[in-house]
Amino acid sequence: MPAPLKHSLYVKGNSEQASKQTFVSGLRGFLLNDMAAAMKERYISDIEPTMAQIPENGEEVHEAIKGTGVFKFYSSMRYNTQEMVWRSALRPLHRSMDKLSQRIDVVSANGDKSKLTLNPNQHIPKNVSAIDVHLAPGSYHREDGSADWMGGALYDHGLNIFSFGMMGENLDDIGQSMAQYIARKFHDFSPSIILDLGCTVGHNTCAWKLTFPDAEVTGIDVASACLKYGHARALDQGVDINFKQMDATALDFSDNSVDVVFSSMFLHELSVKDIRKVMAEAHRVLRPGGLMLHMELPPNDSLSPFDAFYLDWDAYYNNEPYYKSFRDQDFTQLRLDAGFKAERLIELITPQYTYMDSAAYSQAIDVEQGFDGNTGRLAEGLQWFGFGAWK
Numbered sequence: 001m002p003a004p005l006k007h008s009l010y011v012k013g014n015s016e017q018a019s020k021q022t023f024v025s026g027l028r029g030f031l032l033n034d035m036a037a038a039m040k041e042r043y044i045s046d047i048e049p050t051m052a053q054i055p056e057n058g059e060e061v062h063e064a065i066k067g068t069g070v071f072k073f074y075s076s077m078r079y080n081t082q083e084m085v086w087r088s089a090l091r092p093l094h095r096s097m098d099k100l101s102q103r104i105d106v107v108s109a110n111g112d113k114s115k116l117t118l119n120p121n122q123h124i125p126k127n128v129s130a131i132d133v134h135l136a137p138g139s140y141h142r143e144d145g146s147a148d149w150m151g152g153a154l155y156d157h158g159l160n161i162f163s164f165g166m167m168g169e170n171l172d173d174i175g176q177s178m179a180q181y182i183a184r185k186f187h188d189f190s191p192s193i194i195l196d197l198g199c200t201v202g203h204n205t206c207a208w209k210l211t212f213p214d215a216e217v218t219g220i221d222v223a224s225a226c227l228k229y230g231h232a233r234a235l236d237q238g239v240d241i242n243f244k245q246m247d248a249t250a251l252d253f254s255d256n257s258v259d260v261v262f263s264s265m266f267l268h269e270l271s272v273k274d275i276r277k278v279m280a281e282a283h284r285v286l287r288p289g290g291l292m293l294h295m296e297l298p299p300n301d302s303l304s305p306f307d308a309f310y311l312d313w314d315a316y317y318n319n320e321p322y323y324k325s326f327r328d329q330d331f332t333q334l335r336l337d338a339g340f341k342a343e344r345l346i347e348l349i350t351p352q353y354t355y356m357d358s359a360a361y362s363q364a365i366d367v368e369q370g371f372d373g374n375t376g377r378l379a380e381g382l383q384w385f386g387f388g389a390w391k
Contacts, residue, residue: 002021003165003169005156006169007236007237008236009107009236010157011096011100011153011157012092014095017088017091020084024085024161025085026164028161028162028164032379033379038070040310042068042070051064055305055306058300058305058307058312061305061306061308061309062316065309078317082162085158086136086137086154086158089157089161090137093153104228104229104232107232111231111235112240115240115241115243116231117243117245118224118227119244122224123222124141125274127269127270127271127322133320134318135318136158138151140152140200140226141224141226142154143225148225148228149225149229151225151226151229152228155200155201156201156203156229156233159171163378166379166382167378168352170203170206171203173355173384174264174265174295175196175203175204175205175208175262176207176210176353176354177350177351177352177384178386179207179208179212180350181350181365182260183212184361184362184365189291190214191215191291192214192216192259193215193259194209194212194215194218194259194260194262195217195218195251195253195262196208196262196263197248197261197262197263198220198264198269199230201229201230202230202233202241205230206237220251222246222247231243248278249281250277250281253285254285256286256287257287258286259290260290260292261291261292261293262295263295264294265295265296267294267296267326268297268320268326268327269322270322272322276338279292279335279340280339283339287391288391289391290390291388291391292389292390293386293387293388296326296376296385297327297375297376298371299330300324300327303371303375306373308327310373310377332345335388340389345388346387346389346390348386349369349370349375349386350365350384350386351365351383352382352384
C-alpha cells in the first residue's frame with residue numbers, strides 16, 4: 001500500500017480500504033510506466049510510419065493517435081484510475097471523520113493560532129470553483145459540513161496514492177529538491193522571507209523551512225480547507241510556518257519585502273492572463289537580489305512531439321483546462337514581460353533530493369542536465385524542472 005505519511009493526520013483505513021489504495025496506486029504506476037511505454041512503442045512502429053509527414057508538435061501526434069485502440073484503452077484506464085484515486089482516499093476519510101476532526105482540533109489548539117490567517121471574504125476563482133481539478137470531487141476548497149478541512153485531507157491522502165511513491169515519504173520531494181538546489185548552488189544566498197504560492201497543504205512549504213530554518217516561511221492559497229488542514233499538518237510535524245488565505249494574483253505583501261517567491265505545480269492551474277499577474281506580483285514583492293522560482297512541467301517546445309503530446313493528456317482528459325496553454329508559452333518572454341532582466345533568468349533540472357545521499361545529490365547538481373521524456377513526469381528517472389529569475 002502507499003507508505004503512511006509522516007504525520008498523525010494520516011488515516012490508514014481498514015484492511016479492505018488499504019488494499020484498494022494499494023491496488024489503485026500500483027495500477028497508476030503500471031499505467032504511467034509500462035502502459036505508457038507500450039503506447040509509445042506502438043506509435044513509433046505502427047502509427048507514425050503511416051503519416052504523410054513527421055509530426056512537428058504534440059497536437060499533431062494527438063490527432064494521429066487519438067482514434068486508435070491503444071490510445072483509447074490507455075486513456076480510459078488512466079481516467080478511471082484517476083477517479084479511483086479519490087474514491088479510495090475519500091472513503092476512509094469519511095469513516096474516520098470524527099476522529100480526524102478531533103485530532104486536527106487538538107493539534108491546532110496546541111499550536112500558534114496566529115500562524116493561520118483566513119479571509120472570510122476571499123473569492124474562490126473559477127479555475128478552482130468551476131471544475132473538479134484533477135477530477136478531485138469538490139476540488140481543493142471542498143468542505144464536508146463540520147469537516148471544513150476535507151479538501152486538504154483529500155488532497156494529501158489522494159496525492160499519496162496518486163504519486164505511487166514518487167514524491168517522497170512525506171510528499172515533499174519537490175520542495176526539498178528545489179530548496180536544496182538553491183541552497184547548494186548559491187551558497188551566499190540567505191533568504192529571510194520565503195513565500196510559497198498555491199501551497200495547498202504546505203507539504204512543499206515545509207521543505208523550504210527545513211532547508212532555511214532561520215527564514216520566515218509563508219504558504220498562501222485561496223482554499224481555506226487546504227490551509228486549515230495544512231496548518232495542523234505542519235504543527236504536528238513541528239514545522240513553524242505561516243498559512244494565509246490569499247490569491248497569488250493580488251498579493252497582500254509590500255513592495256520589495258520578500259526574498260523568495262516559489263510555487264510548485266501551480267502555474268498550470270491558471271489562465272495565461274493570471275500567470276502574467278502572478279509573475280508581475282512576484283517581481284513587485286521581491287527585494288533586489290530575491291528569487292522567483294516555479295517548479296513546473298517543461299515547456300512544449302523543449303520536448304519531442306510525442307513527449308509533449310504525452311504530458312498534454314491532462315489538458316484534454318483530466319480537468320486541467322489551462323495545462324496546455326501554459327506549456328505552449330514562451331517561458332522566457334513571460335519572465336521578461338513581468339520585469340525581470342534576461343541576464344537574471346534561471347532554469348534548472350534537479351534529481352530527487354530525498355531519494356539520494358546528500359553528497360551524491362551535491363555532485364549530481366553540478367552536472368548540467370537536459371530535458372528528456374521523464375522531466376517532471378512520474379516515471380523512472382524522474383527529474384524536476386524549475387524556472388524563474390533573480391531580481
